[in-house]
Amino acid sequence: MRWPHATAPAWIVHAGFLTCALGAGGGFALATPGVRAVIYTLVVIASIGLFVLALVSGHLAHPRPWLVAIGGLLLLLTDQLLWPYWIIDGHLGRAEGRPADLLLAAAHGLFMVGAAMAVRHRMSADAGGIVDAAMFGLCAGGALWIWVFEPHLPAGATPVGQAQVLTDVLALCAVIGCLLRMASAATGAARGTIGYLLLTVVLTGAALTAGALGVPHRGTWSGVLMLVAFLTIAAGAVHPGAPAAIEPTGVTERRPGRFHLGWLGVALSVNPAITAVQAIRGDDRAGPQLPVATLLVIPLVLIRFKQLSGQREKAERVLAYQASHDELTGLYNRRQIMAEIDRALATQHPVTVLLCDLDGFKPVNDRHGHAAGDEVLRTVAARLTAVAGQGHAVGRLGGDEFVVLCRSGTEAEVADLRDRIAGTVGAPIPLADATVSVGVTIGAARTTPCARLDRTALIAQADAAMYAGKQHRRARVA
Template sequence: MAWPRATAPAWPVHAGVLGLSAAAVASYALTGPGSRTVIFALVTAAPIITYLAAIAARHLTDRLPWLIATAGMAMLTLGTLCWPDWIPGHHLGRAEGGGTDLVMAGAHVLFLAGTAIGLRRHGRKDPGGLIDAALIGLCAAGPLGAWLIRPGLVPDATPLGKMLLLSDLLLLSAVIGCLLRIGVTAPKSRGPIAYLMAAGILTLLCDVVAVLTVHGSHVPTAQLMMVAYLCVAAGPVLPTGPHVTRPAPGPATVRHPPLGWLGAALCANPAVAAVQAVQSDGPASVVLPATTILVVPVVVLRLRLLSAQRARAERTLAHQAHHDDLTGLYNRRHTVDRIDEELRALDDGPLAEVTLLLCDLDGFKPVNDRMGHQAGDTVLQEVARRLTAAVREQDLVGRIGGDEFLILLRGEHPGGGTTVADRIVESLRAPILVGGTPVRIGVSIGTAVARAGAVVDRETLIARADAAMYEVKAQRRLTATPA
């Protein structure tokens, strides 16, 4: 079976959802109790059929999240068949905490687990945005539960039933917030995300309507639930359905919600509690403290994430302030500062000797001219690697110019700077491969030594190394010139 490509039109799916929703709503309202049970069971089976068909056709390549969601939908279908009076008997709105409530809660947990696994890649790209969206969703659940659901609960609602209804409310609100954020940051997935959001919102409305109509007709509750099932079935089978679990490459570019929005959301539950206290409306709903308690660890997680992001940014800035972007070696500023530190250490006594090696590459300019700057960058990176390998861990290697490097040997070195210079010259004689082409360069090294008790500053020491380097270059030219 060939599934429509991502570029295929989505209107057939939209038309199918509208048509099936209208047919399900109308037929449920017009038929008798026996037929209603069959209609409701068939609608709950729709997501199972579409998910399995999309997986079998390899349209949904990330199988695990969709299979977990399918298991949740199968549990709901099984619950409908085992307890056909679940909705007609108003068990959903009574918060009884019985078998039907447990089945629904377990099914929702499975479906939400599949959704969480499917959206984990979006979380890697935009963790802060998803946490902010979940916070706003959680905080929105407080007023919804306190103002709409709590006043309509029947007196014989059990603590377990209230807890299950509250957990359903909180989880759905948080997931809706996350889906909204993903829809904003991932344009290619907006179609299926919109269907999943619609399913979550309709399920929330179903919870509210079931509580408010517990002494009336159950038909609106069943109709809302059926449309929610059809939305769940439609999202992943859209041509763009795979994008739900496969976000586009690159970081999320949408900014986080303003802090004012987050502050207003966090104030929602205390504000509702304050209004209830002023109106002497009895004790505050359990929704408010439960939601607040749940929000606290999410806020702590957000603060931890911000702290980690700040620490990474500080480390990055510190590295950029002291290192060369191309080679990763220390830059000129850090190198000269370290020379000053080591010369002060000579005066104070901890060090007995400091050796400076000034290295200038020979034959590097023709590489840039002949092969381009990218090839030159490759050569410089390889030179940096070989220079680092030629010295000890306590020594310093820095890049102070285009093709100029400076090596600072701390303390006495076996053989002195001459031994290190010979080792560097030998190391750079080996060709460097640039795009499969061997490139040969040389190096001229000037050495300057400062010992304890000698009065010398950084400029003088660098000048000595520079003069020694040009002397090496001059001798090399004389050697290369025929007599």
């Protein structure tokens, strides 16, 4: 028996989350420092246990992102066991650069990696939108650092500590942007899990902000917010929508218009503009952090440009294929097969053209419908391609007329190919409600370099031969 059930009602998870959040948060706020450390440790252990239970039960269909998240929780548990009073005493977000800060940053890094894996798997069809969202988040994180965090850093903040807090802020903002993008495309039960993950990141950022701002009782506020963040990520793992939250969606890349690109340009200009204002004002607090944050956006911009370039190349390949191939059968269309004939005539090899006109196709089309007729044409096209092989080209002139271009070969080889075409095309064709057969009349025309026939004359000879063959068939039937 699998637990938690993928079909279980979501309200059970919501009720359990609210109960645990109120109980653990209220108990933490009212307890003594020693009891707070115990409550904090128990909540982390309970979150890890729920994750493991969801994985072992098979509830999480794609375990890799969740395993990375468990690694982050284990680092947080280690941090709590080594320094149980670090958050309680209000050190979170103070940029002190202590080992507890670095271990917390490493845990957040694992959360970011897990989120990136989940986003990449789910939004594979909207990779450009995810990169845009991450860029918006990074740019917003830079502005948040300048206006909120940096002005309130204590005098004892170390460069290492500032770099760690800045990294946390940027990473959290980037993940928030990506999760918001996922939430906008989510449907059904997946919204619940994505909502919990988004709330986890927001609560973690709020705990970091409370510590950085030095608000009264910041140890209490940071501790409560982090406790609830642990509970939200665990609730996301056991939510009924967790299996669907990482499943790939059918959302396609949104085509960026001028408005979208304009806002992206504004976002990318925020950090340089702030740096310029600081330089003009002679702000003594201005440091290298914001330019470094701006540099982190450059790889995302390059990735975005690469994606757009790849999309353009793919579109060009699709357009080139559509311009040269028949939409129904996938063979060369009339224009392309004529170009292939011209290229073959420019070589020093004998060229043979076989015009193939189907016999008995109209009755099939009239009796069984156009869908059946299209299926017959596709089947004939596949058979012609298989018989002709790689050395020859096959095209559709229109309707039920095809052409096979033989770029080389003796007359005997061409005659053998002609017989094999007649036998292969005439084989029964199974349809949805019946089995039909069509014949083929083939008109052949051959030229050598010495004859110097152009394409028009060659096609005319093959057409005349095909018409004579049809007249002979009709006379024989009569």
